[in-house]
Amino acid sequence: MKRLSNHKLLALLLVLMLVVSVFAFTGCEKQAAEEPQQEQITETAPVPENPQLKLATTTSTQDSGLLDAILPVFEEKTGYEVEVIAVGSGAAMSMGEAGDVDVLLVHSRAAEDQFIADGFGVDRQDVMYNDFLIIGPAEDPAGIKGSTDAAAALLKISETGCTFLSRGDESGTHKKELAIWKAGTCEPSGAWYNSVGKGMGDTYRMADEMKGYTLIDRATYLFNKDNYSLEPMVEGDPLLFNPYGVIAVNPEKYPNINYEGATAFIEWLISADTQALIGEYGKDQFGQALFIPDAK
């Protein structure tokens, strides 16, 4: 008898847990659904016809914290809700090609031009640039520290066969790396060349573990450098600059696209106020700006 009631008790407990979780979940949804309504009542911002704006961008803008810093300003001002999809530049672009997103913030100039030439994108604007640097272990087995010639430095790494990690994911950073190899007329291959197919943060971490060289954007570097031991080796080469562009997905290809929102976003992004905001970002935390605004 006692055993039986024990079992019943346990079964009841399980059912209870289930019920509670279901209720908690639906409760959440309700809350989420109610919240914006309340906000809209208190806010004075204009309510756009279609407030959902999907932005595909590279992981670097997300991981550096830039978007978290500036997007709330845009949302408050215009009433749009920006849904950020942070992927590699390549994936961002193919989302644009499929009409799955409304606007792109990417850094892969050649691919961007192709994207527009193929008719998928319109209204491209320069937004800002950041720069890359080559980092490596303090011992610097390739002897490249202090150089300002990125192509020569990579060439040296390949000649000495020192461990190098490549993003290998067709991201903007990966394409930049390939461009530098090309500038030094070198085809990297061999056991020393590790194509890891990962995001910047993971590649940084792996490079640190493997004591290898890698090409990294300044934002990710500054953000993580206290956790790892790799040091800057090469910086300042114009080849290492990395311009970001914003592109609206062509509404003629996909009529359902939120082109209005995309336009508002682009205008806001290149406005003087926002540009100043971008130029300030990172100064208080790292002592230097992560992105240099360059909208014309």
Added chain:
Amino acid sequence: MDVIWQGLKEGFMLILSLDQELIRVTLLSLHVSLSALVIAGIIGIPAGAFLALKNFYGRKLILNITYTLMGLPPVLAGLIVFLFLSNRGPLGDFQLLFTPTAMIIAQVLLGFPLVCGLTARAVMTQQQEVYDTSVMLGATRTQAVLTLIRESRIGIIAALTTALGRLIAEVGAVMMVGGNIQGKTRVLTTSIVLETRMGHDSRALGIGIILLLLAFIIMLIILKLEKRSFKDDSTIQII
């Protein structure tokens, strides 16, 4: 729909093209997951039988922990192994991080609780009379325990197939400790993640098809072996 069609087409093209890189990736997937399965089996089956048969203080607790770990998230397993093998970790000197060995270790960590827990379950469902019949026929204790394990075959094979399914399809742990290095530690699942990240959806889908085919073939082989060892076992007839 287009992408899916194209993915199917590309999948079969990939198989037909016998792409060198893809073959290497497939073989590594097999190598890692099968090695992990074998190791998990070699330690998990005896451990499960031990937990099922030996009464000692804390047995219930260990069993419950094992059952809980059956649901260990792969990324967590990966993280644990990563922290141990990292240069800053206690086993950093072995320089195992980002090697297939590290991937096998992480997958053993995932597969072991599954094999151990399900084996324990399978052995525990055996009746006292199995052991009694066995020792009354003159079996030593060890022989009798082996017989108990043998009688639990169906359950143990189910444990192994479940574990294999989990390991071959797992991406979190191998990604973290393997690093997805092309030509060194890239496997089918990490390839799929990478191709998706690069926006090559149909190629990703194609590799997915290969993964499924591989799992299917392995399961067929296991079932075939199972059939062979159970000539007399047939399904329950429901009329």
Added chain:
Amino acid sequence: MTALFRLFNVTKNYGDRQVLNVEHLEIEAGHIYCILGPNGSGKTTLLRVISLLTLNDTGKLEVLGEHINWAPSQLLRLRRQMAMVTQSSYMFEGSVYYNVAYGLKARKTPEREVKFKVQESLDLLGMLDFINYPARKLSGGEKQKVAIARALAVNPRVLFLDEPTSNIDPSSSVEIERYIKYINEEHATTIVLITHKLFQARKLAKEMFLMWDGHILEWGQTRDLFHDPQDPRTRKFLKGEY
């Protein structure tokens, strides 16, 4: 005559229920013994205690002339001289051959001898045709026959049979009874048989025990017990009134 089994004040409890309480019992070598009694009276438990499958709670227990200390080596040595056909005749997953060869293989018997013995025992029980048949697919009676063959294959000194003919048809039953008698006479195998068939006990056993509520109610020569039962409950039981 030395006693193969000797019990003094052996008890066994499950929870707070006493299922066995035997003040004194002796089984001598070379005879057939029958244990009778109603369901749940402790027959199987008694058999399990003397075959060292169940630990007794209190009392003194001697098996094959040895005082039992439950050391694994002692258990193995003694059990290898005994064999049992359990009530359920559990069959291992595998062929009839696998099942009957089991005890021989456990003793590391050479392969050729295993084959010979398996065939011999199966033949004796008329089950040779089933040698490659999956054991789990046999009928209840066939399983019991295979279980008997399996026990016999190891040439035991003592054979325990727990209701071995409960599922067996009358003519096969007669065969098995004849066979029990044969191995007892031919190999001097001591046989302890639990049965509900009174005529079987009468036909086979030299001595019998009547169990009641865990006790041995009466114990004596079969003929005496049938002709002149001392306890009124024995009388009723043997008349089939229980």
